Amino acid sequence: MTDYKALEKQIQDQARQWLESGEVKYVIGFEKGDNSPVCRPVFIYKPEDAGKLAWGPLCNNNLTKYLVEEVQIKPKKGEEPDLRPVGIVVKPCDSKTIVELMKENIVPRERVKIIGVISEGTINPKALDKALKDVPLDKIAGIQILDGGDNFTIKYDGEPLSVPKDELLNGKCKVCVVHNPVVYDIFVGDKVTQIDKDEFEDIADLEAMSDEERYEYWKEQLSKCIRCYACRDTCPLCYCEECVFDRTKPYNWNEKTVDLPENFFYHMVRAMHLAGRCVDCGGCERVCPMDIPIRKLNRFLLKRAKERFKVVPGINVEDKAMFGDYDIDDPGEGIK
Amino acid sequence: MEDEGGAKESWEPKIIGFFCNWCSYAGADLAGTSRIQYPTTIRIIKVMCSGRVNPQFVLKAFQEGADGVLVSGCHPGDCHYIEGNYHARRKLTLMEDLLEFTGVDPSRFQMSWVSASEGQKFAEVVTEFTERIKKLGPQTKLSGGEG
Numbered sequence: 001m002t003d004y005k006a007l008e009k010q011i012q013d014q015a016r017q018w019l020e021s022g023e024v025k026y027v028i029g030f031e032k033g034d035n036s037p038v039c040r041p042v043f044i045y046k047p048e049d050a051g052k053l054a055w056g057p058l059c060n061n062n063l064t065k066y067l068v069e070e071v072q073i074k075p076k077k078g079e080e081p082d083l084r085p086v087g088i089v090v091k092p093c094d095s096k097t098i099v100e101l102m103k104e105n106i107v108p109r110e111r112v113k114i115i116g117v118i119s120e121g122t123i124n125p126k127a128l129d130k131a132l133k134d135v136p137l138d139k140i141a142g143i144q145i146l147d148g149g150d151n152f153t154i155k156y157d158g159e160p161l162s163v164p165k166d167e168l169l170n171g172k173c174k175v176c177v178v179h180n181p182v183v184y185d186i187f188v189g190d191k192v193t194q195i196d197k198d199e200f201e202d203i204a205d206l207e208a209m210s211d212e213e214r215y216e217y218w219k220e221q222l223s224k225c226i227r228c229y230a231c232r233d234t235c236p237l238c239y240c241e242e243c244v245f246d247r248t249k250p251y252n253w254n255e256k257t258v259d260l261p262e263n264f265f266y267h268m269v270r271a272m273h274l275a276g277r278c279v280d281c282g283g284c285e286r287v288c289p290m291d292i293p294i295r296k297l298n299r300f301l302l303k304r305a306k307e308r309f310k311v312v313p314g315i316n317v318e319d320k321a322m323f324g325d326y327d328i329d330d331p332g333e334g335i336k
Numbered sequence: 337m338e339d340e341g342g343a344k345e346s347w348e349p350k351i352i353g354f355f356c357n358w359c360s361y362a363g364a365d366l367a368g369t370s371r372i373q374y375p376t377t378i379r380i381i382k383v384m385c386s387g388r389v390n391p392q393f394v395l396k397a398f399q400e401g402a403d404g405v406l407v408s409g410c411h412p413g414d415c416h417y418i419e420g421n422y423h424a425r426r427k428l429t430l431m432e433d434l435l436e437f438t439g440v441d442p443s444r445f446q447m448s449w450v451s452a453s454e455g456q457k458f459a460e461v462v463t464e465f466t467e468r469i470k471k472l473g474p475q476t477k478l479s480g481g482e483g
Binding site: 206215297 | 423
């Protein structure tokens with residue numbers, strides 16, 4: 001059980017302290033949304049604003065994307081760059097992203113001060129909408145969510161609702177095995193004991209299908225794609241300054257037409273680019289307007305990378321990158 | 337296709353081969369100069385190393401209508417660039433897995449190690465691969481076309 005209010009207080013105090021001492025340039029965190037219980041990203045520059053920082057199961061964004069943008073900014077001519085670290089509030093999955101970013105030499109460790117918060121799962125806003133269908137619209141923004149062990153208690157000025165966690169949690173949280181931040185300067189919360197479970201149970205049914213059934217499944221899913229590239233834009237590990245899908249010269253790899261072969265190409269290439277790097281923060285699925293299960297592609301490659309090459313991303317900065325390394329004894333069955 | 341009205345037997349698969357400059361391309365060359373017979377279904381693209389083959393190349397080839405893709409490089413340990421083929425092996429086996437997961441028949445993709453002296457092996461690999469693709473028929477899943 002997580003006491004969100006206590007965690008929130010700790011985050012605010014830490015951010016205030018860092019901002020007062022000038023140790024950090026600013027703090028990236030979450031604040032409460034205006035007309036919605038869902039939290040949104042906020043950038044805190046002044047110590048007196050630290051009270052805005054919020055914490056709860058509706059802090060869904062992976063804020064490390066802003067970190068990548070921060071370190072990629074080039075200083076203007078004649079200007080001294082401000083190289084002070086940036087404070088950031090991270091969930092365990094986001095902290096895994098930071099490990100990957102450090103591994104790939106994108107974010108230097110000294111440029112970031114991490115407030116690592118434990119998390120036992122975040123709520124899918126779409127599922128929350130469904131659970132709140134009986135709550136009057138004007139009350140929704142003011143609801144309070146408490147962790148009750150196996151269920152969430154939703155408090156508003158009517159009768160409190162109790163909803164089982166399974167109904168509300170994000171898909172990624174249901175299969176997640178890392179509930180404590182991997183890298184942090186300040187650890188917020190009490191260490192959660194690790195649960196041992198099959199972390200790839202959610203793709204087992206797809207793997208059990210025949211090739212034809214799987215193709216039909218992906219055909220149905222990928223034909224929905226409108227190629228808004230939101231999945232790419234939100235992904236903290238898609239940091240290329242020029243994406244291959246934006247480039248038209250010297251060769252236009254992917255037509256802008258939205259049709260099935262192009263969509264297949266886009267999603268397969270993106271999955272390959274994230275193979276052995278994706279930490280399953282669930283950002284792509286969260287922003288997808290067409291509800292395509294993009295994570296499944298990434299998770300499948302995650303599974304195979306683990307089985308074949310013993311690569312598990314986002315755990316240790318010292319690990320070698322998946323495609324930057326090789327083993328002479330890598331499996332190569334089927335090669336003639 | 338050119339022969340749309342033709343009988344099914346007249347259909348010839350299109351196979352794209354990515355061959356490394358140092359071993360496999362020389363091996364294919366040897367097959368040619370030794371007058372070893374091999375199917376004309378293969379179109380070879382020379383790359384400097386099998387490690388140069390981005391999975392994207394293979395997927396693009398399928399998307400543009402290739403019925404099969406063959407990637408060939410030096411035997412492990414023999415790479416001209418010491419380790420290029422090891423990198424190729426990692427990338428492309430994982431891509432083969434992805435083909436399987438998306439329901440595209442992974443047997444349309446083949447990797448092989450062919451050295452500069454293995455003209456005979458090159459011919460065998462291409463013949464066998466062509467036979468397999470002929471059985472599978474035209475590839476439409478990633479190209480979206482009718483063959």
